[in-house]
Amino acid sequence: MxxxxRLEEEKDYRQVEEVTREAFWNVYAPGSDDHLLVHKLRDKPQFIKALDYVATHDxxxxxxxxYVEGEIIANNGKEHKIAAFGPVSVLPEYQHKGVGSKLITHTxxxxxxxxYPAILIYGEPEYYKRFGFKLxxxxxxxxxxxxxxxxxxxWELYPNALKGIEGIYDxxxxxEIDPLELQEFESGFPVKEKKHTKTQERFMELISKFI
Incomplete structure (x- = not known):
């Protein structure tokens, strides 16, 4: 296969949002808000257009x-720019075929x-450690x-990229997603069944656990 x-183009926006919705529907919560998140992130000043990629088949x-640009505010007050990605969306029928890995490694x-010295994300540690991500x-x-x-x-993008940089990720x-805005945005998509899944339990465990 x-x-x-290629880079995402404006003509792709609706299709990308549909792909994102399908990819995350009932994964982290009943339904999804990731397609609205993608829609909103494009208009944020932190949005990194040069890293906004789609994967295509035929x-x-x-x-x-x-991707968006974030900051680590070091303990000495200095700000360090880093990159952050997410969501990474793959249509369910194309998952587990290396599409997500290809998007991540290329970008x-x-x-x-x-x-950028590093990439910071929120995700499943067991999946992302294969790329070089560490807690x-x-x-x-x-x-x-x-x-x-x-x-x-x-994920440090080169050895010791974050050496001596300790602090807070901002x-x-x-x-942040407004539930009312999500409701309005979702009304423009076909109706899908919302339900509880095992993946939602794992997600809640991850976001509520601190180490």
Whole structure:
């Protein structure tokens, strides 16, 4: 199966949001808000257009990755720019075929070339460690509450990229979703059944666990 990568274009926006919705429906919560998140992140000043990629198969969009720029505010007060991705979306029928891995490895290489020292994400540690991600606690980088969430991980893009940089990761609240805005946005998509799943239990465990 040939998968091609290219930058997302404006004409792709609706299709990408549909792919994202399908990829995350009932995964982290009944329904999904990730498609609205992608829709909103494109308009944020932190959005990194040069790392906004889609994966295609026979000219059909089957995956997508979106990046924003974040900051580590070091203990000495200095600010260090880093990249952060998510959501990474792959249509269910194309999952477990290397599409997500291809999007991540390609854009991580570009992020390094752009001068970003590291990538920080929230995700499943067992999945992301294959790329080089480690728990943020290993780098003494906390969230804004000065805690170490189990899902918070960091990937140094070159050796010792974060040496001597310890502090707080500030995402600036750009991932917050208004339930009423979601309800209105969701009304423009076909109705899908919302239900509880095992993956939601794992997600709740990760976001509520601190190490």
């Amino acid at each position: 040939e998968i091609k990568l 000219d059909k969009i089957v995956g997508h990755i979106i 991580a290489k570009l992020a390094k070339e752009m001068g 943020s606690k290993e780098y003494k980088i906390t969230n804004q509450d000065k805690k170490y969430p189990a899902a918070m991980q960091v 995402e600036g609240g750009i991932y």
